[in-house]
Amino acid sequence: MTSNANEQKAEIQQLLADYKLAGIVYTTFDDGQTNFSFSGFANIKSNRRMQLDTKVQVGSVGKVVLAVGVLHLITTGKIHLDDSVEYLLPTLDWQNHWSDNTPITIEHLLAHTSGLDNIKMWQLLNSSTKPDTPLEEAFLNTDPDILSPRFEPGTQYSYSNIGYGLLGMIIQAATGKNYEDYMDSMLEKLNMNDSTFHYVTQESDSRLAMGYFEDANPQIAVPMLLRPAGQFTTTINDMNQLIQFLLGSGMSEGERIVQAVLMNRLGVPRGTLAFDSGLEHGHGLALAKRDRHGAIGYCHPGETFGFYAYLCLFPEENKGYFFAINTDNESAHYDDFNRVLINQLKVRKSTENYEAGSFNNPQQDISGLYILSPNNMEEFQWLDFMFNSIYLSATDKGFNVYSLQQKEFEISNVGQFLYRRDGRLNASHVYYRDGQLRFISDGLNTYKKSPLSFMLLNWFVLILGGLALIALIARGTVVAVNGFKQGINSILLPYSVLCLSVIPVYLYSQQSFLDFGEETAASISLAVISTMFPITCFIATLLYVITKKLKSFDALITLLVLMFTVYLTVNDVLPIIFWK
Secondary structure, three states: OOHHHHHHHHHHHHHHHHOOOOEEEEEEEEOOEEEEEEEEEEEOOOOEEOOOOOEEEOHHHHHHHHHHHHHHHHHOOOOOOOOEHHHHOOOOOOOOOOOOOOOOEHHHHHHOOOOOOOOOHHHHOOOOOOOOOOHHHHHOOOOOOOOOOOOOOOOOOOOOHHHHHHHHHHHHHHHOOOHHHHHHHHHHHOOOOOOEOOOOOOOOOOOEOOEEEHHHEEEOOOOOOOHHHOOOEEOHHHHHHHHHHHOOOOEEOOEEOOOHHHHOOOOOOOOOHHHHOOOOOOEOOOOEEEEEOOEEEEEEEEEEOOEEEEEEEEHHHOEEEEEEEOOOOOOOOOHHHHHHHHHHHOOOOOOOOOOOOOOOOOHHHHOEEEEEOOOOOHHHHHHHHHHOOEEEEEOOOEEEEEEOOOOOEEEEEEEOOEEEEOOOOOOOEEEEEEOOEEEEEOOOOEEEEEOHHHHHHHHHHHHHHHHHHHHHHHHHHHHHHHOOOOOOOOOHHHHHHHHHOHHHHHHHHHOOHHHOOOOOHHHHHHHHHHHHHHHHHHHHHHHHHHOOOOOOHHHHHHHHHHHHHHHHHHOOOOOOOOOO
């Protein structure tokens, strides 16, 4: 191991300690030179250390391999990139309003441009899922919008685990095999003989590292409903084989696996409005083009229960790396590991190809509020609207970007409606119009311009409703403590329902987080109580009207809370139901 590699390993060990991560395995490929390394624990309880042959689960990094499998089917003529998915899977309940002119294609699924939602809560957290649950089960829910695109397919990027679940079904339809069996045969072609798409647990394979959450809480492997999107077990040796294949021309052991023209599109976006407007960054058929730490690569992150992983390639220099950490810690800055490995590979630091402020775009039209369009998960649309929107304020060189979720940053004019974020090399954002609508995108997140007044109105309602809710709890407590000395008070109706909310809170604390998306006593009680609360607010308000007490303070509180619950219901926040 070189002195540079030793220095990087020491830095990685320090990062493991700083972020309280159990262990790591990682590999680099440097123009023919391979390096493998590992550190920390594969299993803390048994004091088992990470080894060269330790197996890890890599979540969505497996999508890259699945994409290779799909591209192989295209290369061999079994399916085509522009085939309609709606035609290939006719038994599913498609709700594509653009299907006549823009059907969802295989390319859309691979590139995450189908417009389909990312994932539903019941698909993500569902302990009733078995390792062999049919893939169709992920789409047989009562939700009528599960296969309804949120924008015209092909026009935007929006990450979709649902899309890769469908790709697994397409593999099965095209081959007549379980997708796991077909993909494992692909792994043999790629010389990845220690990897599998089949379900693996720490009990069934002692080489598989234990996964962990914060505070070293262990998490065993669990079956997934959308398993083509994230079920993959591998080793660093096999991932190095994958890196070499992806950096090549699509050949393996003299066999054509993927057409060269398709290999050239692995990390190159195409057809989206952002790309057509001049932004080069985005997602290709398997990887996303990323601009970080002074280097531009084609990468894919992965996260699953107890694991975090990352794959990144630098084709121009024939370099790449992969790492997997067996701890899923929300407070860890995993990007620090990318920085260390980029430095270890000595990836050529690119130079800025634009002069900041060299173009003068019409800032007045661009300044303002932008909301995620679409957000990552449709059922949390209101939360993202309120807390994940951005505001652009004009500066001499471009705009300052403000958000409740991240620190302020600046984007500078570097082209016709193109902007570069601080610390980036190339244009990172683009502003464009689609009809009367105005958008700004970084290739992976798209924001639509929205009136600031509408956002302020929503915040006014939220604050007023929150204060009214606090007042209802306080006033209801006083009335309940005093008993019925002043007669029956209607405010006790909604107050009593609020008190019942301790039931689902307790029940949720007693069940596994994997049951969160299922119909359990906790979720049913939450759904019932969140349905009853607006109803009791309405009944209480009606009783105040009947008894001619509408001008009382208690009536005002109840009326304000009723209006707040109506607002939350209109925005699909109430009732709270996660199993559909």
